[in-house]
Structure formats: C-alpha cells, structure tokens
Amino acid sequence: MTEVLNGAADVRVTGLRKSFGTHEVLKGIDLDVGHGEVVVIFGRSGSGKSTLLRCINFLEEPTEGTIEVAGIRIEGGGIRTRAKRDRIRQVRIRTGMVFQDFNLFAHRTALENVMEGPVTVLGRSRKQARAAARELMLVVGLPDKADHYPIQLSGGQQQRIAIARALAMDPTVMLFDEPTSALDPELIGEVLGVMRRLATELRMTMVVVTHEMGFAREVASRMAFVHEGEIIEEGTPAELLGSPSRPETRRFLEAVL
Amino acid sequence: MAVGSESGGGEVASPLPPAGERRSRREGLELYSARIPFRLKLAAVWATILTLLVALFAAADFDTAWMRDHASFIARGITWTIIIAVLAIVLACVLALFGALGRLSHNAIAVGVTGFYTSFFRGTPLIVQLFLIYLALPQIGIALGEPWATWLTLDVLTAGVLALGLNYGAYMTEIFRAGIQSIGHGQSEAAEALGMTYSQKMRRVVLPQAFRVIIPPTGNEFIAMMKDTALVSFLGTSIDQMEIFRRAQLVGKADFRNLEALLVAALMYWGLTTIFQFFQLRLERRLGKAYTRGTAGVSAPGQRAAAGRA
Numbered sequence: 001m002t003e004v005l006n007g008a009a010d011v012r013v014t015g016l017r018k019s020f021g022t023h024e025v026l027k028g029i030d031l032d033v034g035h036g037e038v039v040v041i042f043g044r045s046g047s048g049k050s051t052l053l054r055c056i057n058f059l060e061e062p063t064e065g066t067i068e069v070a071g072i073r074i075e076g077g078g079i080r081t082r083a084k085r086d087r088i089r090q091v092r093i094r095t096g097m098v099f100q101d102f103n104l105f106a107h108r109t110a111l112e113n114v115m116e117g118p119v120t121v122l123g124r125s126r127k128q129a130r131a132a133a134r135e136l137m138l139v140v141g142l143p144d145k146a147d148h149y150p151i152q153l154s155g156g157q158q159q160r161i162a163i164a165r166a167l168a169m170d171p172t173v174m175l176f177d178e179p180t181s182a183l184d185p186e187l188i189g190e191v192l193g194v195m196r197r198l199a200t201e202l203r204m205t206m207v208v209v210t211h212e213m214g215f216a217r218e219v220a221s222r223m224a225f226v227h228e229g230e231i232i233e234e235g236t237p238a239e240l241l242g243s244p245s246r247p248e249t250r251r252f253l254e255a256v257l
Numbered sequence: 258m259a260v261g262s263e264s265g266g267g268e269v270a271s272p273l274p275p276a277g278e279r280r281s282r283r284e285g286l287e288l289y290s291a292r293i294p295f296r297l298k299l300a301a302v303w304a305t306i307l308t309l310l311v312a313l314f315a316a317a318d319f320d321t322a323w324m325r326d327h328a329s330f331i332a333r334g335i336t337w338t339i340i341i342a343v344l345a346i347v348l349a350c351v352l353a354l355f356g357a358l359g360r361l362s363h364n365a366i367a368v369g370v371t372g373f374y375t376s377f378f379r380g381t382p383l384i385v386q387l388f389l390i391y392l393a394l395p396q397i398g399i400a401l402g403e404p405w406a407t408w409l410t411l412d413v414l415t416a417g418v419l420a421l422g423l424n425y426g427a428y429m430t431e432i433f434r435a436g437i438q439s440i441g442h443g444q445s446e447a448a449e450a451l452g453m454t455y456s457q458k459m460r461r462v463v464l465p466q467a468f469r470v471i472i473p474p475t476g477n478e479f480i481a482m483m484k485d486t487a488l489v490s491f492l493g494t495s496i497d498q499m500e501i502f503r504r505a506q507l508v509g510k511a512d513f514r515n516l517e518a519l520l521v522a523a524l525m526y527w528g529l530t531t532i533f534q535f536f537q538l539r540l541e542r543r544l545g546k547a548y549t550r551g552t553a554g555v556s557a558p559g560q561r562a563a564a565g566r567a
Contacts, residue, residue, distance in 0.1 A: 059446055089452045097450035103443035107466045117451040120461050162447075169451060 009068070010035050010173045010205040011056060016065035016076065018051055025051050027229035029065070033173065038199045038206045040216040040237075043226035044252060049209045052226065053177050056207065057095040058088045070094045070172040093121060096166030096174040101182045102158040104150040110161045111137065111146035117169045129168070136164040140194050156187030160194050167198075174198065176208040188212070195219070211256055217241055225249045317516055324517045327508045331521050334501035338529070341414065341486045341500060345421035346479045352426030357433035358459070371430065378427035384488055386424055391416035391492050414498060417489035425482055429475060436471035437463060469544045476537035480530045487526075501525050 011033040018026040025048045033039050043049045054060040055076070056067055062076025069091045074084065104113050114133035118124040124132075137143045140160040150158055159179055166174060176195065180188040192215050198204040199219045210216065216223055216237055223240045225233040227248045233240060241257075244250045290298070352374075359371030378386065391411060398409030411419065440463050448458040487502035494503065501522050509518025 057450060059450065089454065092450055093452035095450070097447075099443060099447065099450075101443060103441075103447035105444065105447065105462055105466075107469075116461065120457050121452045165451075 009033055010037075010070060011207065012066075012068040013052075013056065014066045014068075016052065016055055016067070017063045018048070018055055018060060018076075019063045025229055026055070026062075029226075029229075029231055031224065031231065033205060033207055036203045036205055037221045038204075038208065038219050040220040040223045041207065041209045041226060042211060042213075042216070042223065042252070047226045048229045049226045050177055053175050053207060053209050056175060057092050057097055059097075067091070093169060094172040096163075096169055096171035098159070098162050098166055098174065098176045098179050100178040102150070102155070102162045104158050104162055104165070106150055109147050109149055110142065110153065113150070113161055114164045114168050117165065122169070133164070133168060136167055137161075139167070139197070140164045141190070154187060155183045156190045159183065159191045163191075163194055163198075173205040173207065176206065176210065178209050178211070180210065180212060213241060213253070213257055225252070227252075314516065314520075320514060320517055323512065323514050324521055327512075327514075327518065328521050330508055331501060331504045331518065332525065334499050334504040335525060335529070337414075337498060337500040338483060338486045338526075341417050341421065341489060342479065342483045344418045345425065345486075346475075346482055348418065348422030349425035349429050349478070349482075350475070352422065353429035353433040356426060356430030357437055360430065360434055361437060374423075375427045375430050378424050383420065383424045383485065384491065387416065387420040387488060387492065390420045390423075413489065413492045413494040416492060417486070421482055421485060421489075425478055429478055432474045432478070433467070433471055436467040439470050440466045469541075472544060473537070473541060476533070476540075480533060483529055483533070484526055 009032040011031070013029055013031040016026055016029040016031075017024065029052055031039070031052075041049045041052065051060055055062045055065075056069065058067070058074070061080070065076045067074050067076065072087055072090050072094070074087050074091060078084075080088070104110075105116060108116060111130065111133050114136055115126065115129040118129040118132065119126055134143070134146065137146055140163055142157060142160055142164075145153060145157060145161070150161070153161065163174075163179075179195070180191050183191065192212060195206070195208070195215070196219055199206060208215075208220075218237075220237050223235065223237055224231045225240065225244075225246070225248070227246075233244060233246045233249045240249065241253065244253060356371045356375060359367035360375070362368060391413065394416075395406070395410040398406040401409075444462055444466065445458060448462040453461065486500055489500060490503035490506065499507070505518040505522035509515040
C-alpha cells in the first residue's frame with residue numbers, strides 16, 4: 001500500500017490473514033513501517049487492530065501472509081518447526097512489546113524487570129544490564145522506583161517500567177497494544193509523554209494501536225484505519241483526522257473525538 | 258413473644274414462667290465468658306482435654322518409667338522417618354514438576370505418559386504400590402534375566418522412597434499443574450515477547466511465581482508423607498533401618514506396653530509435623546515478599562491460609 005522511501009522497512013507485513021476458527025479477523029493486510037516512522041493503527045474494537053499488532057511478533061500465528069522485521073522474513077501458517085521457532089525468537093528480540101495491562105513480572109522489582117531480557121535472552125552480565133536498566137529508568141522518569149515491586153506502583157508507573165523493559169532489548173521497532181486503555185484518565189498523560197519522547201528524541205520506530213487521537217495528531221508520521229479486518233484508509237494525521245475520505249473513518253472519528 | 262433464633266425448640270415447648278430468670282442467668286454467663294481472653298479459654302480447653310487423656314491413661318495402668326526407658330530406642334527411628342520422607346518428597350516434587358509440564362504440553366507422548374502415571378498412582382492404594390515395588394518388581398526382574406533381576410530387587414528403603422515418591426508425585430502433579438495455570442497468561446506473553454525460549458520462560462517467569470502457590474499445599478503433602486512413612490514398616494526391615502512406627506511396634510509388643518509405645522510414636526510424628534509447619538510458615542512469608550504493598554503488616558493470601566492451618 002505504501003512505498004517506504006529509503007528502501008529497507010523495519011516492518012513489512014504482506015498479505016496478512018488471520019482466522020480464529022471460521023471467523024476471519026484479518027482479511028489481507030499490507031503494511032510497511034519505515035525506519036523512524038511512528039504508525040498509529042486505529043479502529044473500532046473488534047476490527048482486528050490488536051490482532052494485527054500481535055501477528056507482527058507472532059504472539060498470534062498468522063494464518064497466511066509474510067512478516068518481515070529487521071530483515072528477518074517469516075511465512076505465516078504451517079507448523080512451528082524448530083527453525084521457525086528460532087526465527088520467531090529473533091524477531092521478538094528485535095521487537096519491543098508493550099501490553100494493555102502492562103504484564104510486568106510480578107515477582108521481580110522494577111529494575112529486575114528491565115534487566116530480565118538483556119540478562120536472560122541476550123546473555124549480558126548482570127552488572128552491565130543493571131547499569132543500562134538504571135539509565136532506562138531515567139528515560140521513563142522513574143529513577144527512584146528501581147526497587148519497587150509492580151504491585152507497589154501505579155498503573156502509569158507500571159506501564160512506564162514496561163516500556164523500559166521493552167527498550168532494554170534495544171529493539172528495532174516498538175509495538176504498543178493500547179498502552180493507555182487500562183489506565184485511569186489522570187495517568188494517561190505520563191505514559192503518552194514517555195512515548196512522545198521515544199518518537200521525537202530517540203527517533204524510535206513505533207507501531208501504536210491506540211484511541212488517543214491527540215497523541216496521533218502530534219506524533220504519528222502515518223495513520224492506518226482498520227475496519228473489519230482490512231486497512232481501508234491510510235495517510236498522514238492531517239489527511240485522516242482532517243478530511244477522512246471513507247465514511248467508516250469519518251463515523252469512527254466523530255464518535256471518539 | 259419474640260422467639261429469637263437463639264432459644265431452642267425445647268424451651269418454646271416448656272411452660273413460660275421461669276424463662277425470664279433463666280435467660281438472665283444465661284446472659285450473665287455469656288457476659289462473664291466474654292470478659293475472659295479468647296487465648297485463655299483456648300488454653301483451658303486444651304488443658305481439659307489433656308487432663309482427661311492423662312486420667313484415662315492412668316486408669317489403663319500407664320507406665321511412664323517404661324516410656325522414658327524406651328523412648329530413645331523409638332527416637333532412633335526419627336532419622337529414618339525423616340530420611341525416607343525427605344528423599345520421597347524430593348522425588349515427588351521432581352515427578353510432579355515434569356508431570357505438570359507434561360500434562361500442560363501439546364506433545365502426545367508427554368500428555369500420554371503423564372496421564373497414565375497420574376491415573377495409575379492415584380487410582381491404586383499406596384500400600385499396594387509399596388508391595389508391588391518391593392515384592393512384584395523382583396519377579397519381573399527374574400523373568401527378564403540379569404542384570405534386571407539385580408536392578409529390580411530393591412531394599413526396603415529404596416522401595417519405600419520410590420513408592421512414596423511415585424504416589425505423592427502423582428497427586429502433586431495436580432498441585433503443580435494448578436499452580437502453573439494460576440499464573441496469568443499475560444506473564445507468559447510478556448516473557449515470550451522478550452524472546453525467551455520455553456525453558457527460559459518457565460524457569461525465570463512462570464515457575465518462580467507458581468512456586469508461591471505450590472508451596473503451601475506441598476507442605477501439607479510433606480506432612481502427610483511423614484506420617485505415611487509408617488507404611489514402610491509393613492515391608493519389614495533390619496533393626497538399624499527401622500523408622501519410628503516399626504520400632505514402637507517392636508518394643509510395645511515385646512513388653513505388652515502397646516499404649517505407651519504407640520503413644521511415644523504418635524507424639525514423635527506430631528512433634529515432627531509441628532516443627533515442619535513452623536518452617537513452612539516462615540518460607541511462605543519470604544515468598545510473599547513481592548506481593549505485599551508498602552505496609553509491612555499486609556500479608557499475602559497464602560500466608561494467611563497457612564497461618565490458619567498451623
């Protein structure tokens with residue numbers, strides 16, 4: 001659908017289909033995300049936007065189609081052989097995922113959560129990982145919460161730690177699955193603030209599923225509207241939020257804005 | 258008029274006049290009782306029970322001197338009881354872990370083998386399993402010829418540990434499975450999203466959290482197992498390898514002091530289980546650490562449940 005200007009895309013989704021039983025949730029999605037781009041995916045609940053995101057790092061196995069992250073190509077569907085599992089792991093290592101309900105490791109402190117990936121998956125030394133984790137705690141603005149357990153933190157703080165945990169893997173792309181939907185309204189701002197910093201200061205490639213249209217307008221390089229398993233409209237925030245061409249998009253925006 | 262739920266059916270049927278006086282006396286008793294601290298009342302109840310028991314034993318021509326003389330002989334069995342129980346619980350935990358992982362896997366061999374294992378060992382009596390392993394295995398060994406005949410002829414201790422471990426492992430498979438399943442799917446997904454392998458995910462994320470759920474019921478299993486070590490006695494053994502119950506039986510029968518001997522044995526089991534409960538409680542408190550909010554007094558649900566049991 002979109003041509004990425006400088007050749008290599010960080011994420012390339014081609015012909016993605018996903019069915020749960022007989023119900024087809026995704027009906028052929030093509031999406032390219034260029035280096036440093038922030039793509040906001042939005043749509044009605046049940047439109048398939050979260051499934052699309054979860055297919056990118058194979059938390060859901062695509063029924064059909066290809067996913068390419070940082071040059072690693074994986075065909076969807078078929079049996080997960082050892083070779084395929086290895087490739088999926090390689091994709092996941094290069095993909096940072098932030099979940100709607102944070103999913104911090106409940107038995108580890110904030111700092112240990114951030115250290116976990118580098119130590120266990122990348123085999124870094126604890127000392128090195130700890131130093132890097134402390135820096136990331138600064139990036140998300142929580143340097144004094146290092147020794148707190150998740151249950152001792154607010155939702156907004158937990159989500160910021162979750163972002164730090166994903167960043168610690170030094171990913172090619174960050175995936176955000178409705179990162180503010182489980183938060184009390186007054187805590188949404190702090191999480192969006194961190195995400196804004198990632199986009200503007202760190203030039204992080206990001207795919208964000210969200211209803212926060214204000215954030216999209218300000219930060220997104222591109223937006224994609226998902227309707228009944230298809231991307232039916234795609235463009236800059238100015239185009240989509242200003243003058244959507246499809247009636248479905250218009251109706252959705254009228255409802256949320 | 259107002260027939261309260263506290264007045265019994267008999268009272269209603271009886272003639273009316275004394276009711277007022279009676280109720281006030283009863284009320285007085287209630288008020289008096291409420292002033293006594295609960296702990297004191299509890300101690301009184303225990304003291305009464307123990308006094309009654311002592312009186313009963315005295316009537317049965319109870320010989321405390323004999324108990325004192327033979328306690329050390331029976332106590333030498335404690336070591337074997339503990340050795341059998343500890344080895345068997347270790348075996349049971351290992352089996353339960355693999356049993357649970359097997360039952361939760363998508364591998365037909367793993368599901369089938371663990372399914373057969375739990376079904377058989379939960380479906381047959383422990384005492385039968387003990388004898389199968391001790392008496393029946395050698396028969397299979399002989400049929401297979403050497404070296405199987407030697408390998409499958411087990412001494413009492415090995416057979417006992419094996420039977421207890423296999424049996425408890427089958428029950429504990431369910432405990433471990435439930436513990437693993439109690440950890441939310443989100444924890445697994447977060448681990449997978451970081452690129453962890455199955456074994457990394459289990460070792461670093463799922464099992465450490467599941468153990469907190471698994472430990473209280475496992476402690477109960479261990480307590481039950483310490484008592485079930487007495488069953489190993491039925492296999493018969495040489496005098497230096499006898500556990501508590503076998504020793505008690507032996508001296509009790511010889512001097513016809515069964516009451517004294519068995520009481521000593523019972524007290525020893527009771528002591529062992531009480532000591533263990535104390536350690537279990539401390540361990541649970543440590544494991545609850547990550548689940549307490551800032552205030553120190555708040556305890557995790559598992560702790561409270563265990564405190565209620567102890």
